[in-house]
């Protein structure tokens with residue numbers, strides 16, 4: 001079995017925000033050994049150089065619902081800006097998903113959207129869902145479209161890096177010294193578990209006097225455990241601490257018992273990796289008690305969903321955590337913030353676009369093999385935080401509050417200055 005572990009996992013492997021800062025400040029950007037001064041537009045590069053260095057990328061863009069279109073617009077502006085500088089030509093193929101797709105077609109993942117995703121190098125997705133569609137039957141809900149997309153593209157490994165930006169230590173309700181320099185990554189299995197297990201349903205109990213019973217099935221095949229565990233071991237190998245903590249509920253659940261035995265069996269192939277196991281209830285507590293004990297966390301679909309939302313508060317907000325959902329390389333990866341459509345702030349220019357922007361950076365790094373461009377974006381985000389700009393969710397005393405659009409503009413402006421290209 002081949003498992004596509006991105007060749008360049010160095011960002012999630014080792015690079016904290018401090019190194020982002022130092023790489024960014026005052027630098028003249030150098031692309032593949034070529035330095036850029038004030039003018040670096042297509043017009044100033046030779047045709048031969050351009051032919052060798054111009055890259056074209058087709059990306060499926062799925063804005064989805066709620067704050068999705070707001071954060072996606074900002075993210076695309078950032079990508080356009082770095083595209084100009086780094087000679088990346090974008091083809092953004094927009095597609096419907098979630099509630100927006102239901103409203104337009106009746107289907108949360110129309111065939112046309114799936115075809116656009118399959119024919120692209122990567123999928124950039126914002127978020128789906130909202131109260132408008134909450135009363136629909138399960139399979140017709142916006143969330144069902146997202147789950148189908150992940151399943152259809154066989155995106156079984158969801159990487160959720162959690163790093164604390166030093167600038168945001170006061171944005172978290174947790175103590176500074178507890179969260180400073182947290183640098184962990186959750187590898188969440190994404191296409192199995194209770195999310196997809198059969199049978200499932202809600203039924204009247206025979207002779208139950210009208211009482212109903214609901215049931216779901218938590219299930220894992222050995223092959224499903226093995227392929228995601230391999231991603232986690234490879235990732236742990238690539239990081240300085242080489243630690244892997246597998247999180248399960250093996251004191252109660254058969255799925256977890258099988259999970260643990262397969263992870264243990266795989267450990268023999270990775271003698272450098274220091275493997276530990278932890279029950280999920282303890283892991284939830286340890287994440288806020290002593291988060292720095294974790295390096296790579298491997299866990300199932302359901303546990304990973306919950307633990308990653310919890311872990312986002314180490315970084316200050318759900319609006320800060322990006323993710324990459326990857327398979328074995330047959331289909332494009334999906335890049336999506338871990339947060340939802342935030343209906344409570346949708347349409348108010350209050351959303352934090354950083355998780356979506358950092359997801360685009362992960363896309364550049366893993367799928368498009370442009371770590372140089374990803375570095376520039378991550379550095380610009382860090383520099384804007386250095387300047388004291390904050391969206392409402394990460395606002396703290398003495399900082400300057402900005403809306404989603406203004407935050408995006410500040411990041412684009414920072415890129416403009418740091419890359420020293422002409423103003424468009």
Ligand SMILES: NC(=O)c1ccc[n+]([C@@H]2O[C@H](COP(=O)([O-])OP(=O)(O)OC[C@H]3O[C@@H](n4cnc5c(N)ncnc54)[C@H](O)[C@@H]3O)[C@@H](O)[C@H]2O)c1
Nearest residue numbers: 127128129130318319338339340341342344345351352393
């Ligand atoms: N991947 C996804 O598309 C995804 C993930 C989670 C939830 N959802 C869906 O989103 C809808 C709302 O769910 P929810 O309220 O439980 O979770 P949510 O993540 O949408 O919001 C939870 C809280 O975090 C805040 N928040 C989230 N993202 C933010 C951002 N970028 N900037 C500032 N604040 C942000 C929200 O305002 C809200 O207070 C539901 O329909 C749910 O199914 C979708």
Ligand SMILES: CC(C)[C@H](C(=O)O)[C@@H](O)C(=O)O
Nearest residue numbers: 129143144146147305338340
């Ligand atoms: C919307 C929902 C289906 C989704 C999940 O549970 O996977 C979300 O919570 C996430 O984390 O992306």
